[in-house]
Amino acid sequence: MSGYRLASGSVLGAALTLVACAPPAVEPKPPAPAASSSAAAAASAPLAEEAEPAIPKLRTGRIAPIDHADPLVLKVRRHVMDGDEQLLELPLPQFASEAPGDQFWFGTEARLSSGSAPLQLVGRGSGNEMVLWLRRPKAEANSELAGDAYTPALGAQPGHHFKFRAPVPSGPATPALAAQWAEAASEYLARSPTLFGAAASARLGQRYRLVKAAGSGGRGFGSGSELMQLMDTFSGRTAVQAALAIDRGGALLAAKQPRTLPIAKLQPPELQRHPWAELSKRLAVTPPDEPLAKAVPADFYFVRAKSFGAFTEMLSLVQSIGAPAADLLDGTSSERGSLPRYLAELGIETSDLSRVLGPEVVQDFALTGSDPYVHEGSDVTLIFRLKSPLLFRAALLKALATHGAAHGGTQSTSFNHEGVTVEVARSPDGRVRQHHAVVGGMELVSNSPAAIKRVISTLQGKSPQLADEPDFRYMLARDAQVPADLLAFIGDRFVETVVGPAQKIAEARRQIALAELGAAPVAALLYGWIHGRSPVAKNQLLQSGLLAAGELQHVDGGRIDWAPGIAPRSSWGTPAALEPLLDLPAVCKVSVIERDRYSLFAQAYRRRWSEYIDPVALRVSSSRRGDGRSLHAELRVLPLVPEEAAAKFDLGGDGRVAPAELASGLRFSIGIGEKAYLREALDGLADFLRSGSQSFRLDWLGDYAMLGVADRNELLRTLRASRELGDMQLERPASPEELGRDWGPEDELTALVGSPVYMVIGLRSRVGATVALTGLRKLAESTAPGAFSWAPLAAHRGAEVVRIVAHERGQELALYYAMVGDALLVTLNRSVMRQLIDQAVDGKLPQRAKKPAALAQQGQVVLELAPQKRGALRALLAAALSAAALEGQRSARGVAEAVLRGVPESAHDAGRSAQLSMLYLGVAPLTPDGRRYSLAPEGIADPLRGSAHAPKWPSVPAPGSPAEQVLGTFGGLRSDLSFDDEPLLSSSGPRLRSLRVRLDLWLR
DSSP states (O other), rough: OOHHOOOOOHHHHHHHHHHGGGGGOSSSSSSOOOOHHHHHHHHHHHHOOOOOOOOOOOOOOOOOOOOOEEEOOOOOOOOEEEEEEEEEEOOOHHHTSSSSHHHHHOOOEEEESSSSSOOEEEEOOOOEEEEEEEEEEEGTSSSSEEEEEEEEBBBBBOEEEEEEEEOOOOOOTTHHHOOOOOOOOHHHHSSSSSSSHHHHHHHHHHHHOSTSSSTTTTTTHTHHHHHHTSSSSSSHHHHHHHHHHHTTHHHHHHTTTTEEEEEGSSSOOOOOOOOHHHHHHHHHOOOOOOOGGGGTTTTTTEEEEEHHHHHHHHHIIIIIIIIHHHHHHTTTEEEHHHHHHHHHHHHHHHHHHHHHHTTTEEEEEEEESSOTEEEEEEEOOOEEEOOOOHHHHHHHHHHHHHHHHHHHEEEEEEEETTEEEEEEOTTTTSSSSSEEETTTTTEESSSSSHHHHHHHHTTTSSBGGGOOOOHHHHHHHHHTTSSOSSEEEEEEHHHHHHHHHHHHHHHHHHHHHHHHHHHHHHHHHHHHHHSOOOSSSHHHHTTTTTGGGGGGGOSSSOBBBBOOOOOOTTTTTTTTEEEOOGSSSSEEEOOOOHHHHHHHHHHHHHHHHHHHHHHOOEEEEEETTTTEEEEEEEEEEEEEHHHHTTTTTTTTTTTEEEEOOOOSEEEEEEEEEETTTHHHHHHHHHTTTTTTBOOOOOEEEEEEEEEEOOSSSSGEEEEEEEEGGGOOOOSSOOOHHTTEEESSOHHHHHHHHHHOOOEEEESOOOOEEEEEEEHHHHHHHHHHHTSEEEEEEETTTTEEEEEEEEEEETTEEEEEEEEETTEEESSSHHHHHHHHOOOHHHHSSOOEEEHHHHHHHBSSSSEEEEEEETHHHHHHHHHHHHHHHHHTTTHHHHEEEHHHHHHHHHGHHHHHHHHHHHHSSOOOOOTTTTTTEEEEEEHHHHHHTSSSSSEOOOOSSSSHHHHHHHHHHEEEEEEEEEEOOOOOOOOSSHHHHHHHHEEEEOOO
């Protein structure tokens, strides 16, 4: 797909450059220069509409497998007893040996007709033939074999289903067979892109003493590279957890190092402190009051909503569009259960509380916490200012009772902090852990004893308050005029805490503990894979050699409680819900390796972030828009970087642009200022393109440029590229008879013919642009004679349209351009040219603001997306979102396979399998369309997309999929970005700038 885009982009770039080969454009009203009679006649003709092709339809349906009626008689070539099971090797028939090895390996299923269903493997035997390895109970060793095998479909070629029989094995046992089977099984597991696959592969290698799978001997933690990655705030966790599981010995070696160094000696990244007080003074704006910020510790984040209803509305938005969009961007589809988990921990219900706690009950509401690790486990504290405390507490008790009933009831205790009583309600499984207190007219609800203590101390003035922080007060004043139903802020002190040594090393230790928690579940699932049944007790697992007794405790000696069917639990929490860092013992002493790896992290952080990331404020408001809603968000990042540093990201310099609202399509606009980097780069290109002694100049370039795509069906020609996406195919492969009538272009050049892309360039001087075009035209004639032809084509609303035709490989690609007023219009589609001329004549192209205040409110870069309800752009977005969902299919499928094969007794119950996945692995996988996988006789199956043996292709987007949810809710968006000037601290100092991003999202 990427190669297709690059090829298309280069051709399009060349085509747009052909504007230079055109004759000088003319004003709409004055007479055109002399031309041939045929050219003049063409120019006087009206500009015709472009014929729009029909919307193509992707092929849907199923590839039916081939069923072989007669059973195949196979022969057992080798056999051996492996523990209490018999292991057998059977050569497969010739049609199976002809299949590509890797594809056959991953898709083939085999099941014996009787007994359990352990992992059956297919691999390459001697003579390059495919062989089937089967396991069965020792009690069946003297009976014949019978079963079924299912091979995968390969492209349009269907899979095969055949029954097989084999006589009782004879001849001597082959002891080497067990190790060969284990090596093949270890390789199969290692190819799974999941944490379970990597960990199970290593564990199987250790059990059978396979040399290449026995572990890395501490290679990662001996050097500390994984430990450093664990300190990274957001990236690399899955890969590092896999490394921890594979290299358990190395991790233990690093974790067991003596912790003798005081943490105070570690140097955090040097974060620049800005003169907030002086900036506030020069800004001369009184910050609005934020009373709830007086309850928030200065080093916590802060989210405030005007009402609980406004907050739950945002949560609803996150659930309806944010979560599906995040899954698509994440490349995986899964249930993490974070929101339900926190609701249970806090003992609240958003539906009941939002209905009861209206503005007559709740004055305003805030949420705060000390770290960003929300999915793993974090402290969350809710702060309410109430008008009616009695109604609030009644609703809270009702919600607590509901959660308690789902988790075995709750036990009530209390403790006192700073003279304040904190009431605690906790369930036996720890899922409900509500802490409730009343301080100074504010109601506090938290999942963390340490967090609620910090908030109480802050309210009593014994700890620094966020409300007093100078960066917070400057942020409040900086955008005081922006509406904020919801306000979110992270400040200097929060950033310092998150990247500081105490939290980073605590998080790294917690990640090591998470890997230790996962040892028993991975071993149990692997046991189920091998033997076709789950262990009934942990002793059975210990006796199998897949789990060591020492793995039921942490490196620090802490106990891990676990039994088959429940989540492993320790003082660190569970895989799905780790204990908040704030509630863990404070990090006071560190080891040498922790010190050294943190030092490397601090250096890397300074290089990447410290110059650019500091306080961040987000303001969100919503309103009605027609039959839907409009969501407005403004993000202000306050790095206050010097002007020259901002220029690295600011191609438009001080240019601003304010395009009129886009009716439909996709458009990118950029303002081009006097000092724009883009202008300087183009001037350099112009000097390079000089002809003779006269330099080509671009001083005619105006204040803005726009690049867009109209919402027309020609856009869907790019869907043809989806047929080359391999595992991400959006449509069923074509049968031989369908290939001849396939829709779409044969190559990228044909795909561009009539493409609805366009470009609009503002002009400072029409005469200058004409001179420049003339120069480029001469250059083109001298370097590529005969490659292009150009002539006036037609007129629309008094504007002359010129056509340029490029001739390549017997094909023609037409480009159209016109000058209207102070804009140069360029496109590959005649109908789009008519629309552009209409916009130019009707004054709907950007106009420069006359007043500085209005200019400052405009964006430097503006992105707009407005798909029609049943247009080509929405179809293309559906294809793109579906392809993005399919990218994570293999990973999610691998997680599902881990549990479905690892606990085969529950494979028929999708709900129980999902629950076990959450308990064991901390996540429940979903198909690309948001459904559950199942284990069918032919292998792992997706209800909409079938199995490798009998694949299916649903419509795009699939019904009920995240892609359909996003597109069903999404109406359009407009986002602009700018670097804004901050108060000048001195006449000789640099001009400082902050980053502002505004987003308008329209929802149906």
